[in-house]
Amino acid sequence: xxxxxxxxxxxxxxxxxxxxxxxxxxxxxxxxxxxxxxxxxxxxxxxxxxxxxxxxxxxxxxxxxxxxxxxxxxxxxxxxxxxxxxxxxxxxxxxxxxxxxxxxxxxxxxxxxxxxxxxxxxxxxxxxxxxxxxxxxxxxxxxxxxxxxxxxxxxxxx
Numbered sequence: 001x002x003x004x005x006x007x008x009x010x011x012x013x014x015x016x017x018x019x020x021x022x023x024x025x026x027x028x029x030x031x032x033x034x035x036x037x038x039x040x041x042x043x044x045x046x047x048x049x050x051x052x053x054x055x056x057x058x059x060x061x062x063x064x065x066x067x068x069x070x071x072x073x074x075x076x077x078x079x080x081x082x083x084x085x086x087x088x089x090x091x092x093x094x095x096x097x098x099x100x101x102x103x104x105x106x107x108x109x110x111x112x113x114x115x116x117x118x119x120x121x122x123x124x125x126x127x128x129x130x131x132x133x134x135x136x137x138x139x140x141x142x143x144x145x146x147x148x149x150x151x152x153x154x155x156x157x158x
Contacts, residue, residue, distance in 0.1 A: 030058075030059050031059075031062075034058045034059070034062045034066070037051075037053055037058075037066075038053070038062075038065075038066070038069065041053050041066075041069060041070075041073070045073045045076065045077075048077065048080070050070070050073050050074065050077065052070075053066035053067075053069060053070055094114050095114065097114065097115070099115060100113075100114065100115025100118045101113065101114040101115055101118070102114075102115075102118050102127070104124070104136075104140075106140060106143045106144075107140075108123075108124050108136070108137065108140055110122060110123065110124070110127075113127075124136055124137075128153075132153050135151065135153065136151060139151050
């Protein structure tokens with residue numbers, strides 16, 4: 001009877017190990033491997049590349065999710081390319097303008113500048129005479145009510 005008990009117990013442990021190995025194998029194949037592919041695809045997308053997620057080994061739910069992810073990635077990369085193209089186009093247009101151009105945020109920090117008249121400084125007080133600097137500061141308070149503001153001035157004004 002002890003021999004029979006040891007044989008049954010040994011068979012039970014062998015079957016248990018086999019079931020654990022089979023569960024681990026199925027978990028890797030159906031869930032962990034596709035999730036690793038998604039992680040790699042997200043990392044590739046962050047670097048501006050695409051990674052093919054079409055795999056016949058994925059479960060149907062993850063395959064559908066992979067298709068949606070690929071479509072989203074393509075749209076994102078196309079939009080990024082279009083924005084880069086528009087940015088280059090706008091930079092070219094701005095550099096062709098004869099006037100000076102200054103872009104500042106609501107706190108008065110200089111974000112971008114173009115033109116001869118605005119090259120001699122990096123802050124508003126360095127760039128403009130005192131009376132124009134005051135007008136700009138007053139105009140900046142209006143940005144709370146409106147998102148954009150155009151302020152024109154002449155250097156001879158007091």
